[in-house]
Amino acid sequence: MTGTVRISTCGRALLKIFYNRIEISLPSFVLRWIAAWSLGGLMVLTIHPAFADESVDLGDIRIEAATATPTAKGGRSRVRFQITNNSRTDLHLLGISTPVAAKTELVARVGSENTSVLQSIGIPSEETLDLTTSHLHYEIYPLEKVLQSGDNFPITLHFRGWSKSTLVHVH
Structure with a gap:
């Protein structure tokens, strides 16, 4: 057969x-x-926990691959994710916040060694903002606790006029 x-x-x-x-x-x-x-x-x-980075639909917004690097208490962790804007209007991401760190920064790598901190970033309608690259990510610091592989913690994404929360997986 x-x-x-x-x-x-x-x-x-x-x-x-x-x-x-x-x-x-x-x-x-x-x-x-x-x-x-x-x-x-x-x-x-x-x-496998490395693939626990599920996508989260928040209406017309989709958050994917939300991960953070393991880091000691008091240190800096990189938070990476993708945001897909399936709405008919442009979005403006003003920043993120989390209970595990006092400060957050949107870091953009400019050239091979220079970085710049961005105050906000736009996400055009029907486009994806990729914060999983080496060129663009959030840094959270100083950490209030140790972040170990397998941990989860919440972040709140602050858009112009509204906010949404999701979980970040550490690995």
Whole structure:
């Protein structure tokens, strides 16, 4: 017994060569083996704490991959996340706050060594602001407590005219 796997592609080069379809015939036990390993991999991704960075929908706003670096009490931790603005209006992020630190700063890396602190940042309609890069992130300091891998803590995102809270995962 065999099964068929069909892979569709939109790539122009592959479209010319394979006419938008590749067919591979495999014995059914191989297809079951692939399915079992794929499901097992998904379960590991779901259970592993490094993948606990779930997305949070806050109406038309989506917060994804909210993480912080482990840091000693009194130190600085980097907080990273993505904000997707699915609304029809532009947003203006004024800052964040958290009970685990007294101060927060939006840090932008300018060039290879220089940094600048931004007071706020805009998020255009239907766009994503990526604060997970090495160029742009929040720093929270001085920490009121130790942040260890596996910990969670709340942050509040302050937009012009309103605020929303979400959890940050430390790892």
